[in-house]
Amino acid sequence: MNDLLTVEDLRVSFPGRGRRAPRTDVLKGVSLRIRPGETLGLVGGSGSGKTTIGRAILGLVPVRSGAITFMGERIEGASARRRRELSRDLQVIFQDPYTSLNPSLTIGDTLSEPLLAQGIGRAEARRRVGGLLDRVRLPADAADRLPREFSGGQRQRVAIARALAVGPKLIVCDEPVSALDLTTRQTVLDLLLEIQRQTGVSYLFVSHDLAVVRVMSHRVSVIHRGEIVETGEASTVTTRPEHDYTRRLVLAAPVADVARQRARREAFERASAQPSGANTSTDR
Known part of the structure; x- marks a missing residue:
């Protein structure tokens, strides 16, 4: 199956605050892919660069280098006119309703x-x-x-x-439920899942909440300090993470059962103490 969207070695930097301040590298060679009908969860903490990836795909921030290919077309340098045409197939849901x-x-x-x-x-x-x-x-x-x-x-x-x-092919969902209460959040997530089943639309689901990403995604990419540090099936990344940063995200995800939360934390701490190779690969 051909990918609907591919991002390859994407780099984005923003100007420093002062006249002579150096530029800040926000994305440092990010690569990912999304298949038709698939949800790729993109999870990371504040300032990790996850929202910038979505904005770069949408043409809302300038790209320093790298390639964004959508439906077989390079779009990272698309004109304003072409962007308007692309909006038929590429849409966004922003965070704040x-x-x-x-x-x-x-x-x-x-x-x-x-x-x-x-x-x-x-x-x-x-x-x-x-x-x-x-x-x-x-x-x-x-x-x-x-x-x-x-x-x-x-x-x-x-x-x-x-x-x-x-009738878009891909929707960038930028923290679409983070401003909602828990009950409303679940209703909106269920609606998004139902729409995907009915239409076959793909989602790039951007969130800081690993628990939400686990429910919504087929695959998950974890971003930390502008780099993808782990990518894999959602069930694997969210239960058997390989990278230390992903482990910290898993530990930070709330669990209703206090004893279970403590046991999980202790298990991850024991695993982290053992020597192991961190997975630093990009999208595979």
Whole structure:
């Protein structure tokens, strides 16, 4: 099966704060791949570079070097016009449902925008908006209401519907549930899984939460200080990690049973004390 997206030796750096300050290397040769219909979980701590990878794929930050290939096309240097065309197949769900929606537009107008931009007529766009609201389990009359009338979880469902509007092949999910409470979070995750089963869409699921990534992903890549330190099947990386940083992420993931948490921590500490080769490979 051909990969839907490949990222090869991606490097991104940002200017320093002072006039003579050196540039900061944010991504240091990152490589990963996503297959059609697959979710790749990208997990790492704050400042690890995980969000920058998603933004580079979307063309929101400049790439210093490396290749981003989407559906067989190199896109890291795509023009603004080509980026608009690519938005039909490449979409994003941002972290904060309170700021990602235009507060002055009704939900119907928000969902119609990407459809109208693709040349779909207004009547057909209105019809499709009804279908999108139904898919994310919102009532039809939501189309006539403003974002402020909805809860955070409902707004994130609107954001999901907007991303789905033009039938994308890949959605970058940038911490899509981190701003939600636990109950709402699970509802949104279940919805994303259901949509993937129904449509075959691929996700790049960016998160700091290993427990969430474990539930959502087929494979997981762990990023630390701008480098991928471990990649593998989700069930393996999240239960039998090879790299010390991944082990620390596993230990940091909460477990409801205190005794189980303690036993797990002790087991990992014993394993870490034994000499072993850390897996520093990139995507395989």
